[in-house]
Amino acid sequence: MSLIALIGFLLLTGIAAYAQTLTGFAFGLITMGGVGLTGLLSLPDAAMLVSVLTLVNASQMLLKGWRDVAWPEFRLVMMTSLPGILLGFILLSWLAGTRADLLRLVLGFTIIVSSIQLAHKPQALARTSGPLSFLFFGGVAGLMGGMFSTAGPPVVYQFYRQPMAHVVVRETLVTIFALNAVFRTGLVVASGQVPSASTLSGLLAVPVVMAATHLARRYPPPLTQRTMRQIVFLLLFLSGVALGGPALIRLMGSPV
DSSP states (O other): OOOHHHHHHHHHHHHHHHHHHHSSSSHHHHHHHHHHOOSSSSSHHHHHHHHHHHHHHHHHHHTTGGGGGGGHHHHHHHHHHHHHHHHHHHHHHHHHHHHHHHHHHHHHHHHHHHHHHSSSSOOSSSSOOOOOHHHHHHHHHHHHHHHHOOOOHHHHHHHSSSSHHHHHHHHHHHHHHHHHHHHHHHHHHHTTTTOOOOGGGGGHHHHHHHHHHHHHHHOOSSSHHHHHHHHHHHHHHHHHHHHHHHHHHHHHHSOO
């Protein structure tokens, strides 16, 4: 990673961590979308770095909040999320090797759909969803997390519909993200796909993520939660279109 690419990656992760702390989602989506658009580094390497940085962000947030986790629902999600991560990781390795444009199209589509879904506040349910619902959303989240370290949207949608206190939802989601990040990072190491030392310089973003998380908590912008969600939605939607559109055009124009 060149010095310019490293600086760009640090700025990108700082913005993503700030947005994640304020809204509860979007760290992986913003980072992966930005990497896909700018080509700062390969998508598999970026996904690995995002996993580590997600763990840093989650650990910082969980120092005081782990007691509020909804453990029964957490266990249900993890039962399908972990196998989903494995499947997504295998798919990423396959697509990155021979189908780069298809991989960009999938990432762009994922960002667009996630941005639309996250732009709308889920309607609260009268009672907690059944086990099958948590298993389903956990599996979808795992698949997205395995491919792009973007497990947030499915479980964010699922948990914010539940009749749970906001602090319980937030801490449960952060715990899910943390364990997913640990598992995915372990897959990278076990498969021997650890990035080069140059790429690992991206871990210099750790203090940037910590600082951005602290700043967002200490000095939030004078904007409502709704306004922040709309800004993040617009940024994600446009990045998804800009990333997936050219890839789709190239795929349609390529010979069968």
